[in-house]
Amino acid sequence: MNFTLKVWRQKDAQSKGHFETYKVEHISHGTSFLEMLDILNEQLINEQADPIAFSKGCKDGETCIADSGPVSFDHDCREGICGACSLYINGRAHGPENEVTTCQLYMRKFKDGSTITVEPWRSAAFPVIKDLVVDRSALDKIMQAGGFISVRTGSVPDANATPIAKEKADESMDAAACIGCGACVATCKNGSAMLFIGARVSSLALLPQGKIESKRRAMSMIAKMDELGFGNCTNTRACEMECPKHVSISHIARLNREFLKGKFSK
Amino acid sequence: MEDNKLISHIPDGPITKKWTKHKSEVKVVSPGNKRKLEVIVVGTGLAGASAAASLGELGYNVKVFCISDSPRRAHSIAAQGGINAAKNYQNDNDSIYRLFVDTVKGGDFRSREGNVFRLAEVSNNIIDQCVAQGVPFAREYGGLLANRSFGGAQVSRTFYARGQTGQQLLLGAYAAMNSQIAAGTVKSYPRHEMMDLVLINGEAKGIIARNIVTGKIERFGAHAVVLATGGYGHVYFLSTNAMNSNGSAAWQCYKKGAYFGNPCFAQIHPTCIPVRGHQQSKLTLMSESLRNDGRIWVPKFKEDVDKLRRHEITGSQIPEDRRDYYLERRYPAFGNLVPRDIASRAAKERCDAGFGVNTTGKAVFLDFSSAIQRLGEDKIRERYGNLFQMYEEITSFNAYKEPMMIYPAIHYTMGGLWVDYDLQTTIPGLYAIGEANFSDHGGNRLGASALMQGLADGYFILPCTIGNYLAHKIQEPKTDTNAPEFDTAEKAVKERIAKLFAIKGKRSPDSIHKALGDIMWEYVGMSRNEAGLKTAIEEIKKLKDEFWSNVYVAGTNDGFNQELEKANRLADFFEIGDLMARDALQRRESCGGHFREEMQTEEGEAKRDDKNFMFVSAWEYKGEESKPELHKEPLNFEFVPVATRNYKD
Numbered sequence: 001m002n003f004t005l006k007v008w009r010q011k012d013a014q015s016k017g018h019f020e021t022y023k024v025e026h027i028s029h030g031t032s033f034l035e036m037l038d039i040l041n042e043q044l045i046n047e048q049a050d051p052i053a054f055s056k057g058c059k060d061g062e063t064c065i066a067d068s069g070p071v072s073f074d075h076d077c078r079e080g081i082c083g084a085c086s087l088y089i090n091g092r093a094h095g096p097e098n099e100v101t102t103c104q105l106y107m108r109k110f111k112d113g114s115t116i117t118v119e120p121w122r123s124a125a126f127p128v129i130k131d132l133v134v135d136r137s138a139l140d141k142i143m144q145a146g147g148f149i150s151v152r153t154g155s156v157p158d159a160n161a162t163p164i165a166k167e168k169a170d171e172s173m174d175a176a177a178c179i180g181c182g183a184c185v186a187t188c189k190n191g192s193a194m195l196f197i198g199a200r201v202s203s204l205a206l207l208p209q210g211k212i213e214s215k216r217r218a219m220s221m222i223a224k225m226d227e228l229g230f231g232n233c234t235n236t237r238a239c240e241m242e243c244p245k246h247v248s249i250s251h252i253a254r255l256n257r258e259f260l261k262g263k264f265s266k
Numbered sequence: 267m268e269d270n271k272l273i274s275h276i277p278d279g280p281i282t283k284k285w286t287k288h289k290s291e292v293k294v295v296s297p298g299n300k301r302k303l304e305v306i307v308v309g310t311g312l313a314g315a316s317a318a319a320s321l322g323e324l325g326y327n328v329k330v331f332c333i334s335d336s337p338r339r340a341h342s343i344a345a346q347g348g349i350n351a352a353k354n355y356q357n358d359n360d361s362i363y364r365l366f367v368d369t370v371k372g373g374d375f376r377s378r379e380g381n382v383f384r385l386a387e388v389s390n391n392i393i394d395q396c397v398a399q400g401v402p403f404a405r406e407y408g409g410l411l412a413n414r415s416f417g418g419a420q421v422s423r424t425f426y427a428r429g430q431t432g433q434q435l436l437l438g439a440y441a442a443m444n445s446q447i448a449a450g451t452v453k454s455y456p457r458h459e460m461m462d463l464v465l466i467n468g469e470a471k472g473i474i475a476r477n478i479v480t481g482k483i484e485r486f487g488a489h490a491v492v493l494a495t496g497g498y499g500h501v502y503f504l505s506t507n508a509m510n511s512n513g514s515a516a517w518q519c520y521k522k523g524a525y526f527g528n529p530c531f532a533q534i535h536p537t538c539i540p541v542r543g544h545q546q547s548k549l550t551l552m553s554e555s556l557r558n559d560g561r562i563w564v565p566k567f568k569e570d571v572d573k574l575r576r577h578e579i580t581g582s583q584i585p586e587d588r589r590d591y592y593l594e595r596r597y598p599a600f601g602n603l604v605p606r607d608i609a610s611r612a613a614k615e616r617c618d619a620g621f622g623v624n625t626t627g628k629a630v631f632l633d634f635s636s637a638i639q640r641l642g643e644d645k646i647r648e649r650y651g652n653l654f655q656m657y658e659e660i661t662s663f664n665a666y667k668e669p670m671m672i673y674p675a676i677h678y679t680m681g682g683l684w685v686d687y688d689l690q691t692t693i694p695g696l697y698a699i700g701e702a703n704f705s706d707h708g709g710n711r712l713g714a715s716a717l718m719q720g721l722a723d724g725y726f727i728l729p730c731t732i733g734n735y736l737a738h739k740i741q742e743p744k745t746d747t748n749a750p751e752f753d754t755a756e757k758a759v760k761e762r763i764a765k766l767f768a769i770k771g772k773r774s775p776d777s778i779h780k781a782l783g784d785i786m787w788e789y790v791g792m793s794r795n796e797a798g799l800k801t802a803i804e805e806i807k808k809l810k811d812e813f814w815s816n817v818y819v820a821g822t823n824d825g826f827n828q829e830l831e832k833a834n835r836l837a838d839f840f841e842i843g844d845l846m847a848r849d850a851l852q853r854r855e856s857c858g859g860h861f862r863e864e865m866q867t868e869e870g871e872a873k874r875d876d877k878n879f880m881f882v883s884a885w886e887y888k889g890e891e892s893k894p895e896l897h898k899e900p901l902n903f904e905f906v907p908v909a910t911r912n913y914k915d
Contacts, residue, residue, distance in 0.1 A: 012825055030660075031545045038547055038776065045774040045829070049818035069820040072828055074335060076508040078548045080656070081433055082339040104659050129479055130826040137456065140336050144448050148441035149400045153320040153725045154391070156398035160355060163409025173402040173427055176434060180338055203402065210400045 001027045001107055004115040005040060009068050013127050013135075019117075020068065029108035033095065034075050034085060036107055037118075041070035073132040080104040080244065083179030086186070087132055088119040093183035093242040101181065101244045121186035125193070125229045136182050138228045139196060145224035146217040147200045149210050168206050175203035177245040184239035184247075190231030194252050195239040197221045202251035205258055215262030218255055271525065272884055272899040275687040276380035281366075281905045285384040288687065292730055293737035300325035303736050304488040304744060306473055308460045308515055310337030312432070312717060313700025314494030315439035316724030322446030324729055326736075329486055330443065331458045331475060333510055333831075338440045341496060341508040342720060345432025346553035346653070347416065348424035349396075349717040351389040356413050360421040362386045369715060370906045372418040372605050373680075373708020374858040374874065376528070376882070379905055380687060381706050388726045389718050393425055395725055399438040403427050415558055416713035418605035418913075424714045429553055429652045435717055439724070458484070459831065460515040461759040463491065463522045463696065464751050470696035471745045474755045476763075478831065481823045483759055485752045487745030490695045490735060492728065493519060494720075497679035497701040499532060501839045501846070502791070503783025505676035506538060506551040512835040513842045516683055516702050524691040525884040525897060527684035527704030529842070530850035533711055533859045534792050535677035536562075536609035539660055540629040549675040550660055552632070553653055554713040557602045559637035559646065560670070562609070564621040564630050566590045574623050581623065581631050581669040592616055600913040607710040607859045607872075608913060610674035614792050615870060617673070624671055633669035674792060678716060680707040680859065681849075684884040684899075688731035689723060692884075695735055699723035704882065709858020763823055766833050771816030775832040778813050782839060785809065790847050795863040799851040803844060810840035845885055845894060852896060855879045876908060 002025045010017030024040050031039075048069055076084040085102040089095035095105045110116060118132065126134040178199035185193050201218045204210025210217075226232075233252055240249045277284040277291075295303065303326050307318045310332040318330040332340060352365040365386040370377060393411070397403065403425050404412040413422040427434040446452040457478040464472040464487075472487035498513030499505045520526045537552045565571050566588050573579045592612055594601045604612075613630045616622070623629050638646055643666055647654070654665045661671070683691050683698035685705055690697050700720040707715065789802035813836065821827040856865040856872035857879070865873045881898040888895055 028543055028545055030542045032547070035545050035547045039545060042774055042776065045818060045820050046772075048820055049770075049772050049774075070829060072826055076334060076339055076510050077341060077344045078509060079344055079550050081344050081430065082334075082341070082508065083336075083343075084334060084339050100659060104656070106659070108662070133826060135479075136335055140338075140444075140454070140456070143441070144444045146448075148445040148448075149398065150445055151395075151398045151442070152323050153316075153395060153442070153729070156394045159353070159393045159397040159403075160410050162397075164405055165409055166405045166407050169402050169405045169409075172400075173404075173434075176402050176427075176437065177430065179433075180336065204400045207400050207402065209398055 001029065001112040003027065003036070003110065003113070006115060006117045007071055008119045009071070009131055010128050012130055017128065027107050029106070031107045032078070032103060033089070033105040033107065034073070034078060034103050037071060037073060044070045071132060072130045075103060078103040081179060083181040086121050086134065086181060086183070088121065088186065090117055093121070093187045094244050099244055099246050101179070121182055123185050123191040125185065125191060126182060138230070139180055139182060139193065141228060142193060142197060142221050142224045143200065146220035149204060150213060162208050164207060172203045172206040175199045175206070175247060175251045178247050179245055181244065183242050183244060185230065187238045187242040188231065189236065189238070190234060192233050193225050193230045194233040194255065195243065195247055195249065197225060198249070198251035198255040199247045201258055202254040205254055214258045215265060218258035219262040222259055271692045272684070272897055273686065274378060274380070274899060276378060277687070281379060281383045284380050285387055289730060293733045295733050295737050295740060297325050299740040301327070303327065303739060304329065305490050305492060305732070306331070306486060306488040307492045307494060308473065309340065309494035309496060309702070310440070310443070311340035311342035311494060311496055311700060312436055312439055312720030313702070313724040314340070315436065315443045316721050317492055317494060317699055317728050318452050319439060319442035319446050320725050320729040322443070322449065322451035325451065328446070328452040329455060329488065330452055331455045331460060333457065333459045333478065335457055337443065337454060337456060338436060340436065341511050342436045342717070343433045344508065345717055346429045346551065347555040348414065348426035348431045348714040349392065349435065350416065350423050350712070350714040351393045351425060351718065352386055352423060353390055353393060355411060356422045358421045360423050364421065365389060365423065367906050368419050369706070369712060370708070371911055372710055372712040374710055374911060375708065375876070375880070375903060375908055376857055376901065377706055377708030378901065379903060384727065385706050385719060385722050388722045391726055392718060392721045396435055396438050399442060401427060401434045401438045414555055415603060416554055417557060417603045417609065418712040420600070426555065429555070429650070432717060435721065439721070460495070460518070462518050462755045464755045465522055465693065466745070466749060466751050469694045472747060472752065474752070474759050479826055481825050481827065483756055485747035485756060487747045489739045489742060489745065490697065490732060492697045492699060493683065493702050494699045494724070495702050497682065498842050499676045499679050501782065501843050502676040502786045503779050504541065504546065504549050504787070506535060506549050509548060512838070514835045514838045516698070517838040517842055519683060519691065519693065519696060521887050522693065523887065524693045524696060525684040525886055526681070526845060527882050527884050528681040528849065529846045529885065530790070530853060530860050531680035531709050531858060532676060532846070533606060533678040533680060534610040534674045536606055536613055536674045537632060537672045538675035539657065540624060540626065540671055540673040550656070551675070551677065552657060552670065552672060554606070556632060556650060556653060559649065560602065560632040560634050561591055561636060562593050562602055562613070562630055562632055563589045563591045564616045564623055568620060571621055571623065575625050581633070582635065582667065590621070597913040599915045604913045605710055605712060610792060611861060613674055629671040629673045631669035632672045634665065635669070638666065678711055680704065680709065680711055684882065688734055689728050690735065697728060697732060699728050709860055763830065763834070766817070766819050766830065766837070767823065769815065769817050769819070771818050773816050773818060775817055775819070775829060775836050778809065778817060779832070779836050779839070782806065782809055782836070782843060786843050790843065790850055793861045793863050794850050796851065799847050802847040806840055806843050806847065813837065813840065848894065849883055849885065852883065853879055874910065
């Protein structure tokens, strides 16, 4: 398969970005999107490392030497769980497929010969570091504000001391499936992190162990979100649609309940 | 020849009392003094995050480093199947002792009894701890915790959170660490890569790190350094490891004098999605839990194999009496749940004999049809739905209808930095935990035991044992990062980076890494022989020379540069691969994941040589131009009778 790629290039946070157009050829159906980018990078590196050999193969009028070198993009596990990969592909977070991350997106899902546009997450709270790489450390800061149960190592009861209804545990797990990729923030027109926070607060609020600090957790995580420049939720459900783990906005509802309980019990 | 540096410090006395006795003798640091002491933790997987959290809770000042944009991305997150513990919640006669015996036996008698018993002992505390942190483990309708079985065990002792156990445990440890960041005891440095270890008077006192965003080379000092940087499986390029997993931090410690234990013990996981083509960047694991209900087979007859390869028939069309369930045939007692090394070799044996079921000849079937008949498709979907979905996304095949195709792939490294009972390396003040050390799994790790070991080390063992070292440092001032030792180390790091850029050759780091992976898989992979290992050493040397003369590192050092990261890690992978081959060459026996073709029984089973090889190999770096020196830590088995592993009856 062959593709034309329009890729966002940006030297660093201070520089202005722009699109560059590249061609990739002989891509197998089973190749993943990120492997396709690996192939593009191999091409760009070869052109830069050996400009003379490559210009021989150039058609007239085409720019062959890529001045900006290989494209930077975040990735790690390549099996859809670490949450490192991001990318806005043809205007959608993690590309056209539902419930997969970019690393689980395969080229057979694209039309041979088509043009694919690749951009970084775009959100005020996620400044671009380089090309397609953004700074998502704001999500860590929100977690540090209260996304935990205060429990010391060792000072805990037996694991089976508190039975938890299977339905509650299952729903807690549904929320805990969040991989912290930031697709929800990038998709939201308000740049809100409510689905991200909702997933954590709800997952813990559903368990007896997490209930105790639930109100305080909701209030401090939301306060931190506001402080870091994220927007708020207006219930468009775009986040839920684009979440690769299909975390439901019902968790935002539970977050709101915990938040309000916190407000009124003050 | 016993080495005076290689003293394991295993406490005396009966196995059940060793850890209790040791804990009561470990030196304790008072709260007031803990506040004055600094500890660096490198890596934020299960071991690193849990250690950082627990050390912070105790009151130490912790600096924690990771290469990812967030500590939560460490590759522990990808562990699927579960975590073992000897809770005996299933009333199937499990016990600490049984978990201990299974692990020693699973490791093919190449681990230390004392360490393994301690691991089994603290396994139960881990489950308690994780539940208290809000880890949503699978539960039964009565509200109590559920279990399943893993390879190498005849009991159900594995706790799990769907197919995302590693993720959930890591989020627990990450959250515990976050609570300490909030409390001010832990400071986190994401996107920082350790480039070197700094020794002052022979003791670990700091690190040199590269800020991955700015490219700046930075100095960090502490009273002790804890390495939790995982394994080196990515040396094979294609593996189940993450793309950024690497062995460089541990390797720098080796080059500063820490001995490296059992480098040749690498685990090959039997159930991964087969290699598809040259554009592939990594291999995806299908959880071992699938072997609870999946049956592994290949056709009995070559004519069926040919038809499969010509796509004339599919696996489901081959009738029962024309199938060879080779694990059930060869190992009736454990069947499809034999340990990983045995399952992997058996798959290779069938494929080498010409029974591989795909066009490359390198795949076997993992079949759920009898489980679906027995339990219904819904039950199987509930148990493994996300894995079946992942399989379909990658291969476009529906595993409810057709058997999965799987093949072994590199997954984990049992080898790592040599540590004593306190988890201290041969460098005073340098500790190694989790996959980064060599300690508990011997020649082969059992499924669901990596999570157990990482968390045991991080939550319960290291925070206690490090007191033995730090208690002597309470009067030591904060490490001065302007000391000449830091100057020298920083200079060396900068020179190495400059050298990489200056080569300006023609090949990308990735293309050379793939070539290294091919050599490693061919000669230092699932089965090894003397001639092949010697070839590997020569080929690696040639490739390393080519790298240092012909690699092209794009970009510059003054900012974010993934090509530099790759080149820097690859430079160490040549040396790691070389040491793995040397270790495999000296170990003229087959044991665990290390199979020497010269050493096998008539039935093709691994043949251990306890008389000559019942030791941990611990390698000492002797400089760029010299060969490393082998030291041996003898292993004694007082409690588990040494025997040939038998999974047949």
